[in-house]
Amino acid sequence: MARPRFLPDNFTLMLIGTVLLASVLPVYGSFVRPLELITIGVIFFLFFLHGAKLSRPAIWAGISHWRLHLLVTAITFVVFPVMGWALRPVLEPLLTPDLYLGVLFLCTLPATVQSAVTLTAVARGNMPAAICSASGSTLMGIVITPLLVGLLLSHTATSSDPLQAMGRIALQLLLPFALGHGLRPWVGPFLQRHAKRMKGLDQSSILLVVYSAFSASVVAGLWSKIPPAALAILVLVCALLLALSMGLSAWLARRFGFSKEDEITIVFCGAQKSLVSGVPMAKVLFEPSLMGVIVLPLMIFHPMQLMLSAWVAGRYAQRQSPAEPVAPVPIKA
Structure with a gap:
């Protein structure tokens, strides 16, 4: 039986279970450093796999559509940060200061x-452009996200200055991503043959990083610092950001005269945020005690974007394709 679109998928349920496990059984004492080293290795392996999966022909097939990529980049790295910054007078009093940093x-x-x-x-959009745009966003984020964090967030919240973090x-x-992509001719066929197993390793890696992040924050008193009312408001804030970004992406695509296929690509590449990149970046940019609260908005946003986007x-x-014949309308006598 197919899962209803507005119910969380199995990976989302596993993420929730991982947060609960870290809340009940966090890592203490002498186990913290080994877990940290394992997590660093897992992140390296995770981005090696992402680099190895990236198809070079697909990049060249989609890279020529520069207007689409420019709009997606603007939505991701300009519109989104401006929305978060503009909502500060409303959000900061409603949320805790640390939760608001997480939203930013x-x-x-x-x-x-x-x-x-x-x-x-699934939506029958421009697939080559989507592959190129989403992959390019990940690579640009390695440079742009630390700079935006340094510009928008309090310097005291970060573990280093933006250039060091970059x-x-x-x-x-970036290094494991580049290594994986460079070795794609040799490891790519293996990954394709074992795609299901690789997906399991991919998800397991993310779960371990999430466990490590929340474990450190729970030890530092994460849940005692977040009032239940602020947590409920955070859910509404994430829903608002998602609705605004998807609606604005669709409106801008139509306003600039893109085709329906390009509009689909702009909506799904511009209005989504990466959990895979976000959690590792947070581990580099923020102190361990802040990690859990910083990535909590992302943990809420992630299942929301999957469920709403699936719908x-x-x-x-x-929608009816222009190439599809229109069924004749019967004329009543």
């Missing part, structure tokens, strides 16, 4: 790759 961090992140491309395919992110994320993709897919 969410707004600075690059687009997700896998779900954006998958949803574009270097650490490049070492931990939107279904609506797009139901």
